[in-house]
Amino acid sequence: MISGNIITDFSLLILFLPLIAFIINIIFGKRLPRQGDWVSIGAILITLILSLSLLMNMLMNWDSDFSHEVVISWIDLGAFKVNLGFWVDNITVVMLVVVSLISSMTHIFSLEYMKGDIRYNRYYAYLGLFTFSMNGIVLANNVMSLYIFWELVGVSSYLLIGHWFEKHSAADASKKAFLTNRVGDIGFFIGIMIMFTAIGSFNFQDLFKGVSEGLVTGSLLTFAGLGLFMGAVGKSSQFPLHIWLPDAMEGPTPVSALMHAATMVAAGVYLTVRLFPLFSPEALTIIAYVGGFTALFAATIAITQNDIKKVLAYSTVSQLGYMILAVGVGNYVAAFFHLLTHAMFKACLFYGSGSVIHSMHHSLHELKDHDTDPQDMRNMGGFKSKMPITHWTMLIATLAISGVPLFSGFLSKDAILAGTLAFAQNYPQHFLLPIFGFGAAAITAFYMFRLIFMTFYGKPKIEKVFKGIHESPKAMTFPLVLLAGLSFFIFYTLPYFNPFSDHGWFTELIKARNSAVPGNPSAEEIYQGVHHAHYTAMALSLLVAALGIGLSYLMYIKEKFSAEAWAKKMGFLYKLSLNKYFFDENYNRFLYQPFLKLSRLVAYIDWDLYDKYFINGFGHVTKFLSKITGRIDYEGLDQTLVDGVGRTTQVFGEKLKQVQTGRLQNYMLFALIGVILILVFQAA
Amino acid sequence: MDSLTNYLLVSSILFSLGLYGVVTRRNGVAVLMSIELILNAANINFLAFARFGGMNMTGHIFALFVIVLAAAEAAVALAIIINIFNNFDTINIDDVSELKQ
Numbered sequence: 001m002i003s004g005n006i007i008t009d010f011s012l013l014i015l016f017l018p019l020i021a022f023i024i025n026i027i028f029g030k031r032l033p034r035q036g037d038w039v040s041i042g043a044i045l046i047t048l049i050l051s052l053s054l055l056m057n058m059l060m061n062w063d064s065d066f067s068h069e070v071v072i073s074w075i076d077l078g079a080f081k082v083n084l085g086f087w088v089d090n091i092t093v094v095m096l097v098v099v100s101l102i103s104s105m106t107h108i109f110s111l112e113y114m115k116g117d118i119r120y121n122r123y124y125a126y127l128g129l130f131t132f133s134m135n136g137i138v139l140a141n142n143v144m145s146l147y148i149f150w151e152l153v154g155v156s157s158y159l160l161i162g163h164w165f166e167k168h169s170a171a172d173a174s175k176k177a178f179l180t181n182r183v184g185d186i187g188f189f190i191g192i193m194i195m196f197t198a199i200g201s202f203n204f205q206d207l208f209k210g211v212s213e214g215l216v217t218g219s220l221l222t223f224a225g226l227g228l229f230m231g232a233v234g235k236s237s238q239f240p241l242h243i244w245l246p247d248a249m250e251g252p253t254p255v256s257a258l259m260h261a262a263t264m265v266a267a268g269v270y271l272t273v274r275l276f277p278l279f280s281p282e283a284l285t286i287i288a289y290v291g292g293f294t295a296l297f298a299a300t301i302a303i304t305q306n307d308i309k310k311v312l313a314y315s316t317v318s319q320l321g322y323m324i325l326a327v328g329v330g331n332y333v334a335a336f337f338h339l340l341t342h343a344m345f346k347a348c349l350f351y352g353s354g355s356v357i358h359s360m361h362h363s364l365h366e367l368k369d370h371d372t373d374p375q376d377m378r379n380m381g382g383f384k385s386k387m388p389i390t391h392w393t394m395l396i397a398t399l400a401i402s403g404v405p406l407f408s409g410f411l412s413k414d415a416i417l418a419g420t421l422a423f424a425q426n427y428p429q430h431f432l433l434p435i436f437g438f439g440a441a442a443i444t445a446f447y448m449f450r451l452i453f454m455t456f457y458g459k460p461k462i463e464k465v466f467k468g469i470h471e472s473p474k475a476m477t478f479p480l481v482l483l484a485g486l487s488f489f490i491f492y493t494l495p496y497f498n499p500f501s502d503h504g505w506f507t508e509l510i511k512a513r514n515s516a517v518p519g520n521p522s523a524e525e526i527y528q529g530v531h532h533a534h535y536t537a538m539a540l541s542l543l544v545a546a547l548g549i550g551l552s553y554l555m556y557i558k559e560k561f562s563a564e565a566w567a568k569k570m571g572f573l574y575k576l577s578l579n580k581y582f583f584d585e586n587y588n589r590f591l592y593q594p595f596l597k598l599s600r601l602v603a604y605i606d607w608d609l610y611d612k613y614f615i616n617g618f619g620h621v622t623k624f625l626s627k628i629t630g631r632i633d634y635e636g637l638d639q640t641l642v643d644g645v646g647r648t649t650q651v652f653g654e655k656l657k658q659v660q661t662g663r664l665q666n667y668m669l670f671a672l673i674g675v676i677l678i679l680v681f682q683a684a
Numbered sequence: 685m686d687s688l689t690n691y692l693l694v695s696s697i698l699f700s701l702g703l704y705g706v707v708t709r710r711n712g713v714a715v716l717m718s719i720e721l722i723l724n725a726a727n728i729n730f731l732a733f734a735r736f737g738g739m740n741m742t743g744h745i746f747a748l749f750v751i752v753l754a755a756a757e758a759a760v761a762l763a764i765i766i767n768i769f770n771n772f773d774t775i776n777i778d779d780v781s782e783l784k785q
Binding site: 662663664665668669672 | 703706707708777778781783
């Protein structure tokens with residue numbers, strides 16, 4: 001059992017160690033031995049140990065109401081007070097472990113993956129910055145500092161996506177990610193400000209209290225909630241702001257695993273989980289629909305993608321949609337559960353894809369082949385024998401994400417689907433939500449196995465490339481094995497061993513809080529509904545998973561149906577999915593282009609009209625006035641008055657100079673005349 | 685005939701002549717000579733006042749001092765003039781204006 005003070009110290013260390021590593025690496029990184037990667041790895045491993053000790057402490061305490069808050073005054077202007085601080089409860093602890101664990105794995109994985117990179121030290125520095133900001137989000141006890149770290153996370157994401165900024169696509173992707181997030185963050189900030197004006201505090205607890213006392217009600221509360229949710233939409237890449245995440249795959253693969261699969265994109269879900277008590281029923285309904293729709297919609301895109309990372313990216317969008325859906329139906333503990341399990345298996349999948357890409361890259365490099373895409377699954381196949389560790393770990397993670405029993409994903413996905421089903425049973429008008437959920441589950445199973453089958457099974461597509469494929473080094477397989485291990489159910493259900501029930505330390509320690517909004521169903525009611533729907537949901541989810549896996553098996557292993565023939569048959573739908581429903585194109589046509597036109601118009605008004613005539617006119621008038629005053633000053637004052645004094649002196653000097661002849665006899669004469677004059681005056 | 689006025693008259697004539705010479709002469713030696721005249725005018729005054737003023741020997745002693753000083757002065761001044769001549773090839777004091785602006 002750790003005392004409060006030590007928890008405070010641990011939290012501060014967890015927060016600031018990665019920042020220190022960042023500062024050291026960004027300044028001295030180039031000069032340090034091994035470019036300073038050991039600084040970052042040391043810092044992150046200490047962070048991991050501290051987080052794990054907090055987790056141990058949590059498990060030893062076994063207190064679902066554990067809460068530790070530290071508040072420091074930041075701005076105090078009498079009426080306007082802002083406090084900073086952090087709030088450690090069970091959710092925080094679990095999230096800290098997730099962040100520091102995945103971050104450590106990324107640090108280790110990158111040792112090999114990024115070996116020889118031109119900006120190696122900067123890469124590690126940015127990883128530190130990211131970990132710092134992400135831990136900041138997790139530890140925040142108020143929306144203001146959460147928002148600050150939120151933006152810092154956005155910055156580090158921007159920096160890491162654009163790590164290879166020589167590539168135009170990477171530079172564009174980083175900008176796209178940043179700007180798309182900006183759209184969501186505006187909403188987030190509006191939400192924060194509505195809450196602040198109404199309640200007068202940024203602190204979570206104060207906000208919950210304010211809402212439960214009815215300081216914000218009705219549509220204002222819904223708006224504030226949707227504003228806050230917009231932040232999550234941006235960061236967690238939900239429809240309609242999902243467009244940045246697949247492009248973000250331009251970044252290094254370990255970064256994709258850390259930020260764009262496991263932690264940063266989960267920040268949006270974490271936010272909605274944290275602020276769940278603030279959402280009004282209307283807001284929650286919208287959240288549920290956005291999440292459910294995203295889950296299904298992204299899954300349908302993932303079916304047709306051929307780039308291994310793109311499949312995983314859309315799968316991430318889809319899984320995040322699941323979590324958001326769970327928050328929307330009130331079952332936010334399930335959302336957080338899925339966040340936890342998803343972080344493990346999705347990071348594993350990304351490391352696996354990184355391992356495959358790394359190997360492909362080497363093989364292609366040796367063949368001096370620069371045209372074949374190392375990420376395209378159509379160039380792979382049959383890698384199972386060459387990369388056994390990568391294959392088995394990815395297979396385990398795939399089983400987890402598909403919702404197969406014995407794996408973690410089954411438990412969390414089942415909890416979400418049960419919550420959704422219960423919600424639809426209570427409110428039959430929302431029958432679409434479970435359809436979204438189960439549909440997405442089936443499709444997920446299908447495309448994930450498609451990925452596995454296309455990559456690891458079947459015949460090698462390019463024999464030459466296949467020859468060069470080999471298993472990745474230990475620094476890369478270690479994270480894979482660890483995370484694949486963590487995809488088993490056992491780690492989430494301890495101390496119980498029932499693979500069909502999520503009952504365990506997680507459900508015991510992470511207890512749902514009642515919504516602060518009067519009239520929302522209480523946590524107990526939601527739990528009852530979920531419990532009721534549990535077995536139906538389980539049966540259905542097993543059915544859809546089996547359906548998806550079976551279909552994938554028939555199509556890609558047995559080749560009973562030809563994928564190409566189906567694609568042709570469904571021509572229009574296939575194209576729609578392959579081109580991601582033309583979102584980028586339509587955004588371009590209907591948003592960016594008109595916006596560009598508007599900007600050009602404004603620029604024209606500003607530059608050609610306002611600047612040229614008004615501002616320059618001002619300039620001309622000033623110039624004219626200056627000329628007049630200049631003339632008065634120069635010709636009047638300077639030339640006559642000032643120079644006049646000089647000239648007078650000069651004239652007198654010239655005249656008086658003549659008295660000084662330099663002849664002794666003249667002086668004598670003057671002296672004589674002087675004496676005579678004195679005598680004459682004396683006499684008179 | 686034997687009155688103070690006459691002596692003073694002679695001495696003032698001598699003084700005026702000396703002064704005139706100092707102011708007008710261009711020749712360095714002539715200027716020196718004119719200074720001698722002025723000194724002698726002063727000597728006459730001393731002696732005259734000593735004779736008629738009842739001042740015992742004071743005047744005489746003064747006159748002797750003046751003569752000694754005049755001799756010394758003449759020696760120094762002539763040495764200067766010889767040097768001027770060596771350097772400038774002239775003893776015209778108007779031409780000796782090296783330091784003039």
